[in-house]
Amino acid sequence: MSTLTDDEIISRCHDSATTILSAPQCSNRVVRITDSLVAKFGHFITAQEFRNQQVAQQYLDAGIVNVPTAHRFIQKGEIGYIIMDYVDGDTLDLASAKPMAAELAKVLGHIHQLGATRPGPLGGGPVSGVLWPEHEEVEFSNPDDLQHWFNRRSPNSEHTLNLQRHALSMCHLDFNPRNIMVNGRRIYLIDWSAAGYFPRFFEHILYQFLPQDLGFFNLLSPFLAPLSDEELESATMVVETLRHSQFHIFPGAKVSQRARIGA
The missing domain is CATH 3.30.200.20 (Phosphorylase Kinase; domain 1)
Incomplete structure (x- = not known):
């Protein structure tokens, strides 16, 4: 090298x-x-x-x-x-992932056990991935920033989101067969572009924005730790806000590189 x-x-x-x-x-x-x-x-x-x-x-x-x-x-x-x-292995598809569902859920559970005190990408910087608006560059300095971003953009002003009650976990946020390779008993996880520290339910809501991978998540979900009622309540509010932010530009928001390039 x-x-x-x-x-x-x-x-x-x-x-x-x-x-x-x-x-x-x-x-x-x-x-x-x-x-x-x-x-x-x-x-x-x-x-x-x-x-x-x-x-x-x-x-x-x-x-x-x-x-x-x-x-x-x-x-x-x-x-x-x-x-x-270089990884010498086979990339999974839905069929080959099915008999490995419990093992893959263990991988995701292990990732979620790692935490942090600052939300956002593992190595810092603005967020990336399908959850976030392409037209806006979003970066968080602390958990208050994360909560503030969601509450200012919420389409429902009557409900205030409290993210302080949820620990920040490492999330891959693109966990699907295309990003998983297997060599014998060794599992490799690639494409960390969207990864960050967020409440673990962010990993669950991802598939509402990637419906083509919902079947894969349904294989894993019986083996994942279930979300609590508080997590489910917050997840619903987060999804509403993320969907709303995809189509509404918030005044003063910083324009993203993707939007500047026109992709």
């Missing part, structure tokens, strides 16, 4: 002879640049995702779930590159 310069890595990424590992429909591309390394690159690959992956790899128990080591981040113009270890 240390012998490759940034320019050499970028050149290999765009070489037509380089092996492409990602599906053609993916907006980001993953290519194999050496026998042991891959590069993930695209317009929305960020240093934040790189830091998220490093944090997850550092703190998660490899006996339960593995995270490929992220070695380097490169920014060249509008394109970001993450250089990480």
